[in-house]
Amino acid sequence: MISRLRGLWNNVFRRNQLDRDLDEELRAYAELVSAEKMRAGLSPEEAYRDTRREMGGDEQIRQSVRDIRAGALLDRLAQDIRYGIRTLSRSPGFCLVAVATLALGIGANTAMFSLLDQIVLRLLPVKEPERLAMITERGNFYGDSYGPNTISWPMFEDLRDNNRVFSGMFCRFSTPVTLGDGDRAAQVTAELVSASYFSVLGVDMALGRPITPQDDSVPDSQPVVVLSYGFWQTYFNSDRTIVGRTIALNSHNMTVIGVAEPGFDGVEFGNPAKLFVPIMMKTEMTPRSDGLKDRRRRLQWVTAYGRLKPKVTMEQAQLSLQTLLHSILEMEAREPSFRGFTAADREQFLRNRIQLLPGSDNGLREYMRRPLWLLVALTGAVLLLACANLAGLLLARATAREQEFAVRLAIGASRVRIVRQLLVECLHLSGAGALLGLALAFIADRVLEKMYLSPDATAQFAVSPIPDVRVLLFTLCAMFLTSFTFGLLPAIRGSRTEIAPTISERSVSGAVGSLALRRTLVGTQVALSLLLLVGAGLSVRTLRNLENRGPGFPTEHLLTFSINPSLNGYSNEQTEDFFERLAENLQTMPGVSSVGMSGMPILKGYAWQDAVQGKDFQGQPKQDQPVLNMIGPDYFAALGIPLLAGRAFTVRDVGPAKYAVVNQAFAREYLPAGNPLGKRFRLVNFDDPSQLQRDVEVIGLIPDMKYRDLRETPPAQAYFPYYQDTKFRFMNFYLRTQVDPACLWTRFANACANSTRMFRWLDYRRSKSRLAIRCGPSGW
Amino acid sequence: MPAPQSDLLQGTLDVLILKSLALQELHGMGISRRISQMTNGAFDVKAGSLFPALHRMEQAGWLKSAWGESETNRRAKFYSLTKAGRKQLQTETERWERISLAMSAALGAN
Numbered sequence: 001m002i003s004r005l006r007g008l009w010n011n012v013f014r015r016n017q018l019d020r021d022l023d024e025e026l027r028a029y030a031e032l033v034s035a036e037k038m039r040a041g042l043s044p045e046e047a048y049r050d051t052r053r054e055m056g057g058d059e060q061i062r063q064s065v066r067d068i069r070a071g072a073l074l075d076r077l078a079q080d081i082r083y084g085i086r087t088l089s090r091s092p093g094f095c096l097v098a099v100a101t102l103a104l105g106i107g108a109n110t111a112m113f114s115l116l117d118q119i120v121l122r123l124l125p126v127k128e129p130e131r132l133a134m135i136t137e138r139g140n141f142y143g144d145s146y147g148p149n150t151i152s153w154p155m156f157e158d159l160r161d162n163n164r165v166f167s168g169m170f171c172r173f174s175t176p177v178t179l180g181d182g183d184r185a186a187q188v189t190a191e192l193v194s195a196s197y198f199s200v201l202g203v204d205m206a207l208g209r210p211i212t213p214q215d216d217s218v219p220d221s222q223p224v225v226v227l228s229y230g231f232w233q234t235y236f237n238s239d240r241t242i243v244g245r246t247i248a249l250n251s252h253n254m255t256v257i258g259v260a261e262p263g264f265d266g267v268e269f270g271n272p273a274k275l276f277v278p279i280m281m282k283t284e285m286t287p288r289s290d291g292l293k294d295r296r297r298r299l300q301w302v303t304a305y306g307r308l309k310p311k312v313t314m315e316q317a318q319l320s321l322q323t324l325l326h327s328i329l330e331m332e333a334r335e336p337s338f339r340g341f342t343a344a345d346r347e348q349f350l351r352n353r354i355q356l357l358p359g360s361d362n363g364l365r366e367y368m369r370r371p372l373w374l375l376v377a378l379t380g381a382v383l384l385l386a387c388a389n390l391a392g393l394l395l396a397r398a399t400a401r402e403q404e405f406a407v408r409l410a411i412g413a414s415r416v417r418i419v420r421q422l423l424v425e426c427l428h429l430s431g432a433g434a435l436l437g438l439a440l441a442f443i444a445d446r447v448l449e450k451m452y453l454s455p456d457a458t459a460q461f462a463v464s465p466i467p468d469v470r471v472l473l474f475t476l477c478a479m480f481l482t483s484f485t486f487g488l489l490p491a492i493r494g495s496r497t498e499i500a501p502t503i504s505e506r507s508v509s510g511a512v513g514s515l516a517l518r519r520t521l522v523g524t525q526v527a528l529s530l531l532l533l534v535g536a537g538l539s540v541r542t543l544r545n546l547e548n549r550g551p552g553f554p555t556e557h558l559l560t561f562s563i564n565p566s567l568n569g570y571s572n573e574q575t576e577d578f579f580e581r582l583a584e585n586l587q588t589m590p591g592v593s594s595v596g597m598s599g600m601p602i603l604k605g606y607a608w609q610d611a612v613q614g615k616d617f618q619g620q621p622k623q624d625q626p627v628l629n630m631i632g633p634d635y636f637a638a639l640g641i642p643l644l645a646g647r648a649f650t651v652r653d654v655g656p657a658k659y660a661v662v663n664q665a666f667a668r669e670y671l672p673a674g675n676p677l678g679k680r681f682r683l684v685n686f687d688d689p690s691q692l693q694r695d696v697e698v699i700g701l702i703p704d705m706k707y708r709d710l711r712e713t714p715p716a717q718a719y720f721p722y723y724q725d726t727k728f729r730f731m732n733f734y735l736r737t738q739v740d741p742a743c744l745w746t747r748f749a750n751a752c753a754n755s756t757r758m759f760r761w762l763d764y765r766r767s768k769s770r771l772a773i774r775c776g777p778s779g780w
Numbered sequence: 781m782p783a784p785q786s787d788l789l790q791g792t793l794d795v796l797i798l799k800s801l802a803l804q805e806l807h808g809m810g811i812s813r814r815i816s817q818m819t820n821g822a823f824d825v826k827a828g829s830l831f832p833a834l835h836r837m838e839q840a841g842w843l844k845s846a847w848g849e850s851e852t853n854r855r856a857k858f859y860s861l862t863k864a865g866r867k868q869l870q871t872e873t874e875r876w877e878r879i880s881l882a883m884s885a886a887l888g889a890n
Contacts, residue, residue, distance in 0.1 A: 021857070022831075022835075024855070024857075025808060025831070025856070025857045026827070026831070028807065028808070028850070028854055028855060028856040028857065029807075029808045029809050029827060029831075029856075031852075031854055032807070032808075032809040032850060032852065032854060032856065033809055035852050035854075036809075054826065054827075055826070055827045055828070056826065056827065056828045060828065061827055061828050061831050061832070064828065064831075064832040065831050065832050065835045067832070068832050068835050068836040068839065069835065069839065
């Protein structure tokens with residue numbers, strides 16, 4: 001072993017000395033043989049000639065000895081690399097084409113892989129993300145849901161305190177808050193988190209301390225905030241003295257207590273959190289919404305997570321929690337708010353169940369998985385095609401270089417050596433291609449993100465200029481694979497060169513043959529490329545169609561944004577006034593055909609569900625409760641939903657709900673006999689028991705459309721005119737425009753500014769990202 | 781171009797070189813001549829096979845080399861067996877005995 005190591009050392013660093021020794025040794029051998037022959041009676045000249053003949057080529061012996069030395073492989077590789085560079089630099093045109101082709105192929109693949117990696121393959125950057133479960137309640141909730149997969153705060157507390165399957169539980173709620181005030185005000189996403197958030201996730205602090213149970217005991221008592229690392233870097237310039245300083249959130253002074261570890265942006269994928277605030281500060285962060293303090297059980301707003309105890313599986317946890325949920329539901333059903341319920345409705349309610357979802361999963365993953373895999377497959381095919389093309393080029397080149405190979409074979413190169421040499425040349429090409437491809441991938445990822453993700457989500461992507469290890473590894477593999485794919489065949493062909501005919505013929509015929517071959521290859525390539533293009537085009541079209549078919553109404557020329565004046569300290573009256581003036585201003589804007597408003601945003605997982613009663617369907621509770629919404633007069637016109645029968649609301653209908661517009665699914669399920677117009681039903685309202693018995697008259701019928709997300713089958717829906725004292729903190733605006741909404745932006749901003757001085761506090765860029773309704777991931 | 785080792789199995793050459801050096805140290809040509817003599821001229825080892833083999837075996841730690849004076853007072857490189865080389869010769873000898881026994885048994889029995 002030691003002698004081997006010494007040998008390696010000598011071979012690498014004392015190569016010249018070794019070569020001199022070998023020469024000396026061979027000379028000695030030759031002289032000794034000659035001397036022997038002379039002793040046998042030959043003349044010196046004859047002896048010398050005989051010796052030479054017997055010994056064979058000096059150079060060949062030397063080469064075979066060198067080949068044996070340890071580290072010879074390295075030596076020869078270096079030689080091959082030098083030679084490869086020399087050879088390639090003689091045909092720059094070929095190199096350019098080859099490297100460009102490969103760069104495109106490898107670049108596209110790397111770009112796709114890094115997207116796939118980040119969206120589909122990677123889990124949350126927390127400790128053991130696969131042990132994290134999201135706890136959701138399925139069934140008929142009979143209340144308001146602020147967001148998909150939410151549960152009520154009291155429900156969270158009950159589950160947290162009584163479960164036996166989680167080592168820890170936390171909940172969170174994401175909300176925009178106003179940071180700073182005056183001209184420096186900005187709207188940023190904050191995550192309101194329960195005490196055990198950081199400890200259950202296993203996320204450490206880069207600076208300061210995390211939010212702890214002491215921060216989470218008494219409402220309004222702990223004005224503290226933890227910053228996300230990225231936000232600390234960009235907004236506070238990585239200021240290390242930030243801990244202990246005070247910042248204004250919604251005009252409340254909050255003390256910065258820590259900065260979370262790098263890479264952690266909260267648990268909601270596509271909606272990165274910049275700030276983490278104890279959930280006890282809910283009232284300060286979301287003015288006029290008090291789901292925490294009043295402990296409403298009929299308001300779902302927190303997403304709850306638990307970390308499974310060791311050896312507990314998801315299925316076991318779900319079963320165990322189901323029992324717990326049932327007892328909680330029984331308690332809830334005895335509450336006063338359920339008084340107006342029929343026995344059947346109550347029974348249906350008790351059938352609600354717990355569903356555990358992988359906690360590190362995200363909505364994007366579900367939505368993007370198939371198109372991304374498809375695109376990865378397509379780009380993979382493109383790379384293969386690039387390889388085929390290069391193989392063609394190299395084959396042609398190998399044919400042209402037959403003479404060179406013949407000469408090299410003649411002076412003693414082995415065939416293996418020539419194959420290796422050609423493969424090294426290929427590695428040069430693919431190496432350069434890979435480097436260039438990485439750069440291209442970086443650019444391509446930016447473009448793809450823009451195409452597929454909302455800017456908010458883009459911000460969360462860590463596609464840094466320095467790609468991570470997995471992506472680099474992928475590129476490296478792609479590089480080796482490609483060079484072997486396109487290099488091996490031509491190399492083997494090149495090494496099969498027959499020496500004699502090639503050297504003597506100075507083959508012209510070879511060129512002709514290669515031309516034919518090249519033509520075939522180019523033909524194949526063009527055909528395959530076309531096929532791929534058509535395939536890609538078709539699949540993109542299919543995706544598009546799916547998206548367009550999506551919600552059940554046209555989404556082009558539709559602009560949507562949400563506005564929450566309470567964040568700026570607006571009172572109820574001011575809010576009302578603001579909404580009215582804004583709607584008027586927008587209506588008069590040139591290019592806008594109609595302005596719709598709704599209390600619940602559609603296609604964002606939000607829902608409002610109350611129990612619906614009527615004499616026609618008494619005692620027949622439905623599997624799925626209808627979803628409800630409060631809307632402004634022009635809502636249907638703005639969304640482009642036609643009235644099938646009856647009429648939409650007018651300004652005169654604005655007031656407490658007396659009229660309703662329902663969709664076909666609602667009419668089918670709840671008003672089955674005859675014309676639904678004029679039929680009445682009752683809404684069991686939890687907030688205001690005085691409205692309990694109030695009948696609502698159906699005045700219009702609309703076709704089915706989606707409400708919560710694009711995946712659902714259109715649920716039964718009922719719409720009511722939004723009453724002035726809206727219970728919603730924010731209003732969602734839907735503008736149908738005559739031109740591309742992007743063109744309207746400046747005018748839109750001015751119209752908003754005219755409505756109120758408050759609008760300058762809103763982050764325009766953020767609103768701008770909501771240009772045109774996104775039926776893609778951002779909407780979910 | 782004839783393959784230089786086609787008539788000599790690599791294992792054969794190694795064991796012959798080891799054997800030739802069992803009694804004394806020799807230079808390259810000495811080894812070649814000694815092998816020829818030991819095998820009654822059946823094996824004539826050419827430089828093209830000899831030197832790669834010597835260097836390979838030295839690398840393997842079976843041989844060591846040193847510069848010395850030849851019988852004609854020419855500076856030459858002399859090879860000798862190392863401890864590992866002697867052990868290798870021992871194992872190889874046993875192996876060859878087994879093979880040759882087996883081969884003659886196989887070929888003797890029709």
